[in-house]
Amino acid sequence: MSTEPPNWGTDFVDRLLDWYEEHGRRGLPWRAADASPFEVLVAELMLQQTSARQVLNVYDAFVETYPTPESILETPRERLADDIEPLGLRKRTRYFYEASEQLVAEHDGAVPNDRSELLELRGVGEYTAASVLAHGFEKDVAAVDTNVARVLSRVFGLDRETEPEANENWVVAELLLPPDRGSDYVHAFIDFGAAVCTATDPNCESCPAGPVCEFRRNEKPTG
Secondary structure, rough: OOOOOOHHHHHHHHHHHHHHHHHOEEEEEEEHHOHHHHHHHHHHHHOOOOHHHHHHOOOHHHHHHHOOHHHOOOHHHHHHHHHHHHHOOOHHHHHHHHHHHHHHHHHHHOOOOOOOHHOOOOOOHHHHHHHHHHOOOOOOOOOHHHHHHHHHHHHHOOOOOOOOHHHHHHHHHHHHHOOOOOOHHHHHHHHHHHHHHOOOOHHHOOOHHHHHHHHHHHHHOOO
């Protein structure tokens, strides 16, 4: 398929953002308007392969204890590992330390607002970098994770549902990006994929995107 979305792509984005206004998870602390770029980066590192519910159990206490990269570097690694133990994946202790070292040594302790510089940080990939730019700096960038890839592939027939890194997903996500709504756009995709357009048993019958969805028109939903 061409990576150019159908002419009803704008209609889909309008429907997605309308759904988000009513049903989006706005109570997550890392989505607060006053969350600092460092707090957003911390959240994105925590959210890798981890549910928002798990992160909620440790996030507030963590950012209160470690509000800056310097505060992380002043803490014994074993204590930091204990503080994020409920998340699993203790390797993230190394990510926090090494990324904090880079921030202090190369950026005076500040999170950079440049994609290439973010990608140089330990533990930061394309999705995490884009999320930090969108949520930490309110830049108009798209970010594609598993949920976003699933929604895009189903709505636009991309056949890349299980490949969030696929170029088609990123190109279409960027083409659909509404001006000055980057953060809402990324959050809306994530929440919609988690609540409605789920991996199994998607709620197609009540999906607001149904009229403009290839999956709904051409496939029989499972479940």
